[in-house]
Amino acid sequence: MKRVAVHFAAALAVAGVVASTGAFAQDFPGSKPVQAVVPFAAGGPTDKVSRELVAIMSKHLGTTIVIENLGGAGGTIGAKKVVQAKNDGYTILIHHIGMSTAPALYRNLGFDPLKDFEMVGEIADVPMVMVGNKNLPPATFKELLPYVKANASKLSLANAGIGSASHLCGLLFQSAIQTELTTVPYKGTAPALTDVLGGQVNLMCDQTTNIAGQLKAGALKPYAAMQQRRVEAFKDIPTAAEQGLPGVEVKIWHAMYAPKGTPKPVIDKLSAALQKSVTDPTFRAKMAELGAEAVPAQRATPDSLRVFLGSEIDKWTPVIKKAGVYAD
Structure with missing residues (x-):
């Protein structure tokens, strides 16, 4: 009987956590602003893409998205802050191709781009x-x-x-x-x-x-x-x-991430708002002015970003190792 009671209590506890998580996700984002960490200086290329995006995405998400520029160490300082942030959806990361090159450039990176983040989706190609x-x-x-x-x-x-x-x-x-x-x-x-x-x-x-x-x-x-x-x-x-020089192709892409463990319903809301943003005519026009291209909606999804990020890590790792270049 005691064992049954313990199992029943544990089940109730799990149910309570699931229920509270579901209720939280349903309320997200409410009126609380979302902080978007851009791991580069204000005025730079990634910052320009990010500011154009959050101006549109705030409307589609239903709350203000505020950018925090936290540059240094090739974007890894800002990325680490998001890894360590509370996984409630109110802290996100907007990063570029550096998420795929950091594992090879930094011998003591301190995080795994594929394992330590929840994917939200791609944003734009530059x-x-x-x-x-x-x-x-x-x-x-x-x-x-x-x-x-x-x-x-x-x-x-x-x-x-x-x-x-x-x-x-x-x-x-x-x-x-x-x-x-x-x-x-x-x-x-x-x-x-x-x-x-x-x-x-x-x-x-x-x-x-x-x-x-x-x-x-x-x-x-x-x-x-x-x-x-x-x-x-x-x-x-x-x-x-x-x-006369084929094969030299470098596409700088930008994407959005959240801390590992951010509830799926929250990720779904962020991704849905992102998908609406990348197809928003105003955002697409702003990207075109900068010579960039907003991604189609199907690339602004967690699954698409996960596959793409993995392929980019596989692409750049041998190139960087061959060059023998390290950032640390």
Whole structure:
């Protein structure tokens, strides 16, 4: 009888937890704001995508989403904060491709991107474009390739820091042309771009969300879109493949995560709001202005992100290990 009573009490306790979780999920988000951690500086490419998203998603979720910029260590500081946050749905993470490259770049990462987060969904894809200072002699990417090989010791390639999107794109570019340039890492995209514009550094591979204004103003020399097809907003920029360098493709993607153990009904609400946001005409138009592309609704789901993140980790791990680059 005592054993039956214990089992009955345990069952009641479990039922109580399930009921309270269900009630909480039903009430989420209420009037309480959601904090979106962006693990990079304000004004950067990921921050721009995030701010455009939360302006739309707040409406679809029914509460305010507030961004907290927490940069440092290639986005890992912000990611760790979300890993350790309360799993109630009121803390989320908006990160880029760095979630797939961190396991190879950091030997003591401290978290597993696939195991320590709940997936919410993908947000947007951002193309990369190889650009140069306006005073560089080559007029086209086809002319740039032999020029780089002949002047490698004199040329410099900027990036926003080890593990950044610009760093990854630069690694692939140098590997593809089998030529090493003097790489100059900066603490962020803004100072790197400033020095390319000023001529202190020659080249940079950067996201369109960061250089759209300079490209439209003609302040940079655009050499190649680093993807399979031309960028919709900059169709006059040929791809690298069109100009003799196939296979150099870098797509910077952004996605949303929540702490592990966040109740499924809460994740479902976040994902539903995200799906409405990525198909919202205003958000899609904002992304197009930046040369980016909002993902279709079917990619803004937990299952899609889980599969995609795994494939991206498998893609980048051997590339980074071959380069022998570590961020710690």
